Amino acid sequence: PLIIRTRGHRLEGIWHSGSPMSVILGSLRGLHVCVPRNMTQAAGMYNTLFRSDEPAIVVECLNGYRLKERLPENVGEFTVPIGYAECVKEGRDITVVSYGSTLRVVEEAAVELERLGILIEIIDAQTLQPFDKGKLCAESLKKTNKLLIVDEDVPGGASAFILQEILEKQNGYYLLDSQPRTLTAKAHRPPYGSDGDYFSKPSSDDVVETVYAIMHEANPEKYPSMF
Incomplete structure (x- = not known):
């Protein structure tokens, strides 16, 4: 099992922008491709992946790092199911x-x-x-x-x-x-x-x-x- 943690989306500047998800989708078959909308959802995905035996890449929202979110009381326990909208x-x-x-x-x-x-x-x-x-x-x-x-x-x-x-x-x-x-x-x-x-x-x-x-x-x- 391998979890690749990276970040992307809404970046500024010619060398820092772009969101080539089609490259990831086309070249990383066999890995779960997780695209959480915020850090809370990301935490839930990590909790799910830690409990599984599957490889995945998680693309976090870089501009979401500066946003405040309410911290869940069970942040280390709640999970987000992989593969479900x-x-x-x-x-x-x-x-x-x-x-x-x-x-x-x-x-x-x-x-x-x-x-x-x-x-x-x-x-x-x-x-x-x-x-x-x-x-x-x-x-x-x-x-x-x-x-x-x-x-x-x-x-x-x-x-x-x-x-x-x-x-x-x-x-x-x-x-x-x-x-x-x-x-x-x-x-x-x-x-x-x-x-x-x-x-x-x-x-x-x-x-x-x-x-x-x-x-x-x-x-x-x-x-x-x-x-």
Whole structure:
């Protein structure tokens, strides 16, 4: 058993940015790929892995190190199951699947979208290998019939992997009434600084605009075009 602890997501600067999850997914078959949204979830994953006999890589959120979280009373005991997604916010209009640091971006966008009358259901993948063994994403699509995947990898990377898992392996295609969408980082390394991060990677504004565009396509009378 081997646990590889590393960090990534939402980094700034040309040599410090990027989230090449597709490289990990393509080259580390046989290892669990854990992508916790915060340090509390990471602790639960480590507790699970310590008790197992399986190799894994855990990609922690680097920008999550500076955020304060409530310390669980049973921090050394509670566990997070490997391979199972979690619904962190229930909604009725659209399913948004994400992981790691972008999960927090989606949560920020949910507040603004609620002001527009759109209630999104947020699914945290938690682990990419294995992915959503309980088929929570498909269960969510039965209710919302719309899908958006948000991640920091380049176009065609981890988001494409997640899309295939949901549409093909979970038969999510048959539950959709609109085109599924992905929201990813741009196909280049971001320039240095916060502006480079904002314009190169998915922001809460990007999530709001993309979700609203999907809702506009489905019901243009209720959600008129913003532009």
